[in-house]
Amino acid sequence: MALYHIEKLRSISALQNKKLILLFDRGYPSMELIGKLIANGIHFIIRSDTRWFKEAKIAGEYKEYDKVKTFLSLTIC
Numbered sequence: 001m002a003l004y005h006i007e008k009l010r011s012i013s014a015l016q017n018k019k020l021i022l023l024f025d026r027g028y029p030s031m032e033l034i035g036k037l038i039a040n041g042i043h044f045i046i047r048s049d050t051r052w053f054k055e056a057k058i059a060g061e062y063k064e065y066d067k068v069k070t071f072l073s074l075t076i077c
Helices: 002-011 031-039 050-059
Strands: 021-024 043-046
Touching: 002 031, 031 043
Parallel strands: 021 043
Antiparallel strands: none
16 A cells, blocks of 8 residues: 555655655565655655564665664553
8 A cells, every 4th residue: 555655646746856755654664665665766764663673774784775773662551
């Protein structure tokens, strides 16, 4: 579904030549999604859990990725 929305965003003429940043919650991280975002010039923040951290850390080693940051996650009940 996210890949479909990326295509739709790029087809909206009012968004042409605009800088975009998309926010994703858990469940979205995939190399296919990240590749599509980069190919379309879309900046992004993807929240991921520790099961996906290895892939995020590896991705950060490539110079075409800006930075991978780890933030403290707090749950307040």
